[in-house]
Amino acid sequence: RSKIHYTFITPVICGYIGIFEHLIDNRPFQFILITRRSQNNAGIRYKTRGMNDDGNVANFCKSQQIVIYKNILYSYCQLRGSAPIFFEQIGLRANTDITQDKNMTINAFNRHLNEMHEDFKLICFINLLNKKKTTESPIIKEFEQQIEFKGNEKPKFRYIYFDMQNECPKDNYSRIDNLINTISPIISLFGFFACNLKTNQIFSIQKGTPRTNCLDCLDRTHVVQTRISWKILENMFNFLK
Numbered sequence: 001r002s003k004i005h006y007t008f009i010t011p012v013i014c015g016y017i018g019i020f021e022h023l024i025d026n027r028p029f030q031f032i033l034i035t036r037r038s039q040n041n042a043g044i045r046y047k048t049r050g051m052n053d054d055g056n057v058a059n060f061c062k063s064q065q066i067v068i069y070k071n072i073l074y075s076y077c078q079l080r081g082s083a084p085i086f087f088e089q090i091g092l093r094a095n096t097d098i099t100q101d102k103n104m105t106i107n108a109f110n111r112h113l114n115e116m117h118e119d120f121k122l123i124c125f126i127n128l129l130n131k132k133k134t135t136e137s138p139i140i141k142e143f144e145q146q147i148e149f150k151g152n153e154k155p156k157f158r159y160i161y162f163d164m165q166n167e168c169p170k171d172n173y174s175r176i177d178n179l180i181n182t183i184s185p186i187i188s189l190f191g192f193f194a195c196n197l198k199t200n201q202i203f204s205i206q207k208g209t210p211r212t213n214c215l216d217c218l219d220r221t222h223v224v225q226t227r228i229s230w231k232i233l234e235n236m237f238n239f240l241k
Helices: 102-117 135-151 150-157 171-188 221-241
Strands: 014-024 027-037 063-069 072-080 122-127 158-162 192-194 202-204 208-213
Touching: 063 221, 072 221, 102 122, 102 135, 122 135, 122 171, 135 158, 158 171, 171 208, 171 221, 208 221
Parallel strands: 072 208, 122 158, 122 208
Antiparallel strands: 014 027, 027 063, 063 072, 072 192, 192 202
């Protein structure tokens, strides 16, 4: 059977691509942002939650920020997705139901972790759920039990809990600096990818990535991912000096 030439294939993603150019100190930079959403365990916001038996989580996205300057490409990827446990929550004000106990969750959690390890050796879970909300506290408890089960594999991942809604009342996002200061050593350890587009010489690679969640992986997650992105940009610009 003959193969179709790649020029006749149109790549399609569920996500976003943004490209723009900007002068910084009269130096031309190109910035690219790509977000791709997984086709696995896809569904509408209030009916698709948590994780399935194959370890696929709802609203699982990979966001990649790219900076290009003088034929040098810098790239960094982040992950976001629903909490990797079995839970249901139909509607905004509905109660949260944990649909599998912690022992039944282990295998699916391992599949999810292994899938991420295919791309990144190191993972940093950043959990932004609210302990004071009865709809979110059971998810935190079940999530942290899974982390405890994987205690002997801690060198491969970290777990950071940041109660964003209570730490940042009235959208006082300045307190996110506390989280960024906590994870900065981890972010520095992860590094970022850099290569010469002309010679294909690779200067550095990204060894790990943050994996962030709130309830829907939207508002809280987006704010924290943006702050991490700024931190990565600082690291990239320091690399340029």
